[in-house]
Amino acid sequence: MEPIKLRVGRPITREQxxxxxxxxxxxxxxxxxxxxxxxxxxCADGCFYLHDGTAWSFYKAGFVDD
Structure with missing residues (x-):
């Protein structure tokens, strides 16, 4: 697997x-x-919760509710 470029807002796969x-x-x-x-x-299933109860997903590279 080739290395990924680590950039803000870039979605990643479960393997990554x-x-x-x-x-x-x-x-x-x-x-x-x-x-x-x-x-x-x-991070349960690639997500974690922020202080306001919203969840961020590394797989979506965004909030779960978006």
Whole structure:
């Protein structure tokens, strides 16, 4: 698998999620969401919840509700 370019808002696959570490994953998040990232181990199905109850998905590269 060729390396991906880590850019904010870029969706990734489940396989890519498994390969990336916390530092790499946080680079895919908008700055406003980064402080709420709990770490890869606490992302259920590639998603995590922000303080306001919204969920961010690495697979969609956006909020789950969008």
């Amino acid at each position: 999620f498994d390969e990336l570490d916390d530092e790499q994953l946080v680079r895919l998040l908008p700055k406003a969401c980064r402080e709420f990232f709990p770490g890869k181990d606490f």
